[in-house]
Amino acid sequence: MSASQSREHGRVGPEHARMTAELRIFDTGAPTHQLSQKVVQAGPGYRLFIAVPKGPAPDAGWPVVYMLDGNAVFDFLTVEDLAMAKGLVVVGVGYDTPRQFARELRTQDFTAPDGPGDGLRPDHVHEGRVAGGAAIFHDRLTGPLRAAAEDGLNIDPARRTLWGHSFGGLFTLYALLARPLAFARHAAISPSIWWDEPLMRRVAAKAARADLPLLMALGDREKRSGSDGPPPDGPAPATMQFIADLALHPGHRAQVHVLPGHVHIQTLAGSFPLIFPFALNEI
Template structure:
């Protein structure tokens, strides 16, 4: 695995209004790193408060789909978190989403005996790399960024949408002490359902205290599309309802959930990002 390749602090070239003038609250930096097999190339976008860090270090929000997350950020969003480092974990390929890379990185491994159902993705897709990606975050990326930007390991949050939300829940079950808070937005729990329910049954528990878990989700009134898409949506709703019930009953978790009637799966990316940054996540 290659080391992080440091870059000087440069304004991000996203073309959005946020980057057209210096921010009054944050400075910006980027870091690049590679997957262990050298086939995926990542970019970490970082927004760091302009003030001096506290003695214990800054709290940080780590956002998956970092290209899209940082592209959507506005100064009004940063104003909500003047004392927090924002980290967007994205890809070098450009564009808002690297569909193939995120599919591989954000989906959990599937047991060989778990046969794909009719609503699961094409089996030719590269999937199941969530454990590898999580280890990359835990062992290389987060320690390097903590050192570079004075981050407090006890005050880290993980945010993700769709497959990213699926990864957030996977990370909660596999490494509950890695982050203090876990925010999953419209998580794709239909993925090989009921795989994540089985993972919950055998999941690890936090060593001390409780994990703050936030789940934000859309409520589409009339699912449209072909029958496969409708079936996937209905299955996702059933898995979400069951998962919320289980998490609410766990003593190691403080659960916050909020439904957004009228929003759809795609629109929840921006809605969920802004809600998390504004802490507008009450029931």
């Protein structure tokens, strides 16, 4: 089953985490954007997927959205999606792997530290994985990865947006709350708050006033990975409670969208019609 078929039929469960990224958009091309890829030898090795609008950049430079899990993002991305991103540079930050997702690496990169030092520790949810590397990855993202992505491009530094889905959404919230100066806008899609609710509450409690736009989206049929039973009928309570708690902190109020009928993997591409106008400051 192709990535486009997976998106259409909502393939779920552990299967999608092992799927190969076909990246067909690089074969078809896009009328609105010039597409390219590059590998950056930082940490475990990352692959950048870059879509640059055709034509001259505006005087102030292009706005840019950085999208985590770039292998999956550009596997699901269509020509029609990019048509919504006219005038916007889209950068997928992925791993140097043929798969849509690098599960072990993203767990380490996207989960927040809990204590002094580099924060690395055993993952309390997934046996054998390492967690807590969000501060390390944030330095890579805003250092060598950003430099490689923006090399040769006229980018407006005041119009950078960060997008993340699932664990990537968790990282996006960490970036907003712990390091708010790196991006002007943040979009957290189906963030995995359940992974460590107390930790995220502690991160939020320490957050300084930011007054930065935050978009959050989640489906009403999402289950936690590996949980039994039918899909729930409503958005994840842990995420909705986090949104409510966050609103109590000065300057942290989210724009929230519940995507009807969406299970977890479907919210990734289901957020595209939201994130591109959001990054362009149209919503």
